[in-house]
Amino acid sequence: MILYEYPCNERVRSLLRVEHLFDRLFFFAKGIDAHYHHIAVTTLFDLLDICDRTDLRGAVLQDLERQRTALGALRQHPGVDPQMLDAMLAEIQAAAAELGAQGRVGQELRDNEWLASLRGRVSVPGGSSQVDMPSYFSWQIKPPEARSDNLRQWIMPFMPLYKGLALILRMLRDSGDVVDAVARQGAYQDMLGGKLFQLLRVWVDAALNVFPEMSANKYVIWVRFAKQDSELKPQPVTADVPFKLARCNV
Numbered sequence: 001m002i003l004y005e006y007p008c009n010e011r012v013r014s015l016l017r018v019e020h021l022f023d024r025l026f027f028f029a030k031g032i033d034a035h036y037h038h039i040a041v042t043t044l045f046d047l048l049d050i051c052d053r054t055d056l057r058g059a060v061l062q063d064l065e066r067q068r069t070a071l072g073a074l075r076q077h078p079g080v081d082p083q084m085l086d087a088m089l090a091e092i093q094a095a096a097a098e099l100g101a102q103g104r105v106g107q108e109l110r111d112n113e114w115l116a117s118l119r120g121r122v123s124v125p126g127g128s129s130q131v132d133m134p135s136y137f138s139w140q141i142k143p144p145e146a147r148s149d150n151l152r153q154w155i156m157p158f159m160p161l162y163k164g165l166a167l168i169l170r171m172l173r174d175s176g177d178v179v180d181a182v183a184r185q186g187a188y189q190d191m192l193g194g195k196l197f198q199l200l201r202v203w204v205d206a207a208l209n210v211f212p213e214m215s216a217n218k219y220v221i222w223v224r225f226a227k228q229d230s231e232l233k234p235q236p237v238t239a240d241v242p243f244k245l246a247r248c249n250v
Contacts, residue, residue, distance in 0.1 A: 061099055183240065186224060194218050200221065208241060
């Protein structure tokens with residue numbers, strides 16, 4: 001089953017984008033080839049750009065506090081496991097404390113003159129070549145272990161942000177109950193009656209070779225399935241498509 005997700009508001013969309021960058025960063029940082037490490041470095045700069053444009057740290061801290069308050073109100077609710085609740089509250093508190101104790105995310109990278117110079121060069125197509133920045137080429141031909149050590153050092157300042165973001169998205173994803181559904185002639189509609197959700201999750205059998213195009217507001221959820229033609233252009237599916245759906249909200 002292939003999982004597709006659709007954010008129902010810009011806040012969740014931003015969190016998913018940053019999560020995507022972290023996934024890419026961790027994947028390529030684990031490699032040993034210099035080309036992998038180049039992508040890891042440019043992804044670090046992408047994360048810096050996002051942190052420069054928005055107060056991502058403040059937004060994550062606000063979300064953690066909002067979840068802590070909401071969960072704390074459940075303490076006297078019947079059917080709530082107090083041990084599980086305390087464990088989750090402790091996890092939220094730890095993530096918030098670590099992120100809150102940190103200053104501006106990634107400031108160590110901004111203060112590194114060599115990285116600041118490289119950041120300006122990689123924004124130019126081909127600007128990180130040996131011709132333009134021989135010091136970067138010298139770094140790339142170092143032993144993989146040396147480059148990996150540098151990457152771990154540069155990634156470390158972003159880890160409190162990642163832990164907080166990952167916790168928020170985990171709680172959001174866990175809030176949805178998975179149900180079986182069928183898109184008749186490729187289309188599925190779910191009337192909501194004014195109820196808002198933050199995230200839609202759709203699982204579809206990979207063998208069907210289709211993908212969902214989703215939209216949602218407080219009145220209706222639409223899921224339309226399509227497949228790609230020989231030129232990769234999406235084409236509507238007219239057959240019934242079974243899938244699984246989770247509507248998430250915390």
